[in-house]
Amino acid sequence: MDNNSIILYCALELFAKKGYDAIGVQEIVDAAGITKPTLYHYFGSKRGLLDSIIAENSAKMITMAEQSAEYKHDITNTLNKLTFAYFNFAQKHKLFYRFFLSLWFAPPESESYSAVLPVMQRQHKILSDLFYQASQDHGNMKGRHEIYASTYIGMVNTYIGIALNGFIKIDDQLVYRLVHQFMHGIFS
DSSP states (O other): OOHHHHHHHHHHHHHHHHOSTTOOHHHHHHHHTOOHHHHHHHHSSHHHHHHHHHHHHHHHHHHHHHHHTOOOSOHHHHHHHHHHHHHHHHHHTHHHHHHHHHHHTSOTTSHHHHHHHHHHHHHHHHHHHHHHHHHTTOGGGTTOHHHHHHHHHHHHHHHHHHHHTTSSOOOHHHHHHHHHHHHHHHHO
């Protein structure tokens, strides 16, 4: 691995374990075995490092969400596919997803929240568009696409968070239960 990759990995590992605000530049450079000038050469600042971690990892997640959220007039099937995709992404990118979840709840005025906000907005738009399209087929969904997007990703992230903490195992049955529970709320 080159210095850039080492710094990104060590910073992500530290941020996922302790949170962005709890980690200083010195701790990152010590973990990466480099000097501060090397970190600043690659990223400019701790915020630049944060932006790089978010950009690199979230691009994969957004692409996954866009591809999986393609609506083909079967909302349950689409949500099953999308939920599997989120669970698989979280399993493959555990450090990033744990860190990403922590950023969702960062104080609104914080540096970390402002860094992740565009990603959260893009993700919400993908999901909102999906539920808007589905509402054209299901009259009882009309006008609720924004709240459905928020509720759906909230459920998915809750299950992923619980799984990352070792309390449940992500499997096919869990996906089925999550989507079934969510759809029951829509159609009841």
